[in-house]
Amino acid sequence: ATGIATAFGVSDLVIGLTIVAIGTSLPELAASVASALKGHHDIAIGNVIGSNIFNLLAVMPIPGILAVTAVEPMALYRDYIVMAGVTFALLLFFIICYRRGTLGRIPGIILTAGYLGYMFTLFLANQA
Known part of the structure; x- marks a missing residue:
């Protein structure tokens, strides 16, 4: 492959x-x-x-x-920062949604959109 x-x-x-x-x-x-x-x-x-x-x-x-x-330097500069940011965003969603006891669709849509944006960024970075 x-x-x-x-x-x-x-x-x-x-x-x-x-x-x-x-x-x-x-x-x-x-x-x-x-x-x-x-x-x-x-x-x-x-x-x-x-x-x-x-x-x-x-x-x-x-x-x-x-x-x-x-380890490629881009993994440290781009990908680990993205992973830490998504982890922090998920933590915020859990804190915000804690009282309701549900995570809901809006955080799911935001996280999915973030993943798609990340994939698009990888695609663009690979084209350069």
């Missing part, structure tokens, strides 16, 4: 941030949507939080233990 991506001028970082991320997250998304539609909101939230904690504490360190990995 990397050879084809390189032929089209797409960096490995962009492939990892888009195609690989979507492909590995779709099963979690399907499980969360199915449990939320069935009224099992705790399972949906636990799935999202649990998978992110596992990815940060197990999936990311293991390749670093096995081999030294170079």
Whole structure:
């Protein structure tokens, strides 16, 4: 897949941030949507939080233990800042919506629009 991506001028970082991320997250998304539609909101939230904690504490360190990995500077300057910003936005949404006990559609639309904007930004940055 990397050879084809390189032929089209797409960096490995962009492939990892888009195609690989979507492909590995779709099963979690399907499980969360199915449990939320069935009224099992705790399972949906636990799935999202649990998978992110596992990815940060197990999936990311293991390749670093096995081999030294170079990190592209753009991952530090653009992508980590975006990740921290989205985490902060989600925290704000939780604080604002805490009294109602629901997150609602508006924060979901805002976060989805932010994701689409991020994808568009990656696409534009890759074109340069």
